[in-house]
Amino acid sequence: MSSEADTLPRGGALPTSEYLTQLIAVIRAEDTHGSWDGKPDAEILADFIVTKEERREIPIICDPDPDVLWRVERFYDAVALLLERRTGAQAAQMSRITHEGFGRIVLISGRLVVLSKHVRDIHRFGFETFARLAETGEQLTADAADMVARFPEAARA
Amino acid sequence: MSSEADTLPRGGALPTSEYLTQLIAVIRAEDTHGSWDGKPDAEILADFIVTKEERREIPIICDPDPDVLWRVERFYDAVALLLERRTGAQAAQMSRITHEGFGRIVLISGRLVVLSKHVRDIHRFGFETFARLAETGEQLTADAADMVARFPEAARA
Numbered sequence: 001m002s003s004e005a006d007t008l009p010r011g012g013a014l015p016t017s018e019y020l021t022q023l024i025a026v027i028r029a030e031d032t033h034g035s036w037d038g039k040p041d042a043e044i045l046a047d048f049i050v051t052k053e054e055r056r057e058i059p060i061i062c063d064p065d066p067d068v069l070w071r072v073e074r075f076y077d078a079v080a081l082l083l084e085r086r087t088g089a090q091a092a093q094m095s096r097i098t099h100e101g102f103g104r105i106v107l108i109s110g111r112l113v114v115l116s117k118h119v120r121d122i123h124r125f126g127f128e129t130f131a132r133l134a135e136t137g138e139q140l141t142a143d144a145a146d147m148v149a150r151f152p153e154a155a156r157a
Numbered sequence: 158m159s160s161e162a163d164t165l166p167r168g169g170a171l172p173t174s175e176y177l178t179q180l181i182a183v184i185r186a187e188d189t190h191g192s193w194d195g196k197p198d199a200e201i202l203a204d205f206i207v208t209k210e211e212r213r214e215i216p217i218i219c220d221p222d223p224d225v226l227w228r229v230e231r232f233y234d235a236v237a238l239l240l241e242r243r244t245g246a247q248a249a250q251m252s253r254i255t256h257e258g259f260g261r262i263v264l265i266s267g268r269l270v271v272l273s274k275h276v277r278d279i280h281r282f283g284f285e286t287f288a289r290l291a292e293t294g295e296q297l298t299a300d301a302a303d304m305v306a307r308f309p310e311a312a313r314a
Contacts, residue, residue: 092261094251094252094253094261094263095251095253096251096252104249104251106251106265108263108270108273110270111269111270111273111304111308111311112268112269112270112311113265113267113268113269113270116265116268147268150314151268151308151310151311151314153308154268154269154308154311157307157308
């Protein structure tokens, strides 16, 4: 029999995930002309998928592609918005990424750094599967929510 | 009599200030070849002085001058280092400044945002006098130290 995997979209099946729903909403919100209205969700997220083979092929010697940096921002925007829906804490994103592709990304709520990630090889930002993308976004949101619970006053300051 | 002001360097007299001492040290530390060894402190800080008349002349329609952005970073580096000497809290600087010259600068210690400044017209970054520069740096350092005292656990997290 022809395996099911052959018919699955790249990145595997799209799991049900509050994080993915949020990320898709963030991206569709930028589509002001409605040109992606007919695009299925898996296609909207397609560029977040980078397989092991593709990862190896991506050079890390040039400046990171602006499209990659755009996806990194949307990825953390979705964490911030889901965090707000779950805890009420509004978080702003700041990042410092060198042209060599490493740096730091933070989400700040009030006086609290609710998320802090040191990144490298940002050129290769992506996930093997949609399931992995969903899991990572959910985990970061949960960690940020824990931080808000731990320092609620700093988050409100 | 010839007024004393005529003989004062631009920016007025250099006051005694722990902040200015720190800022001068930060800048001299970048002079790896010792080419500024003979330069007096007032000359090292000369570009931090922008008079009212000069401010008006600086256009804010082009991208901010990289030298201005460099000075802004040194200014906040000195705040971070003085804060560390006074409280032990090590702070890292992050900034997000658009090419239109507005944005946000933060100093982060542990999980705490010890300083957060929204800036605009960064093209015109500078101070009327050395006294004003010293005062501003001292005030920001004091505010950051207050924040560390208010949320010591977040600053250590």
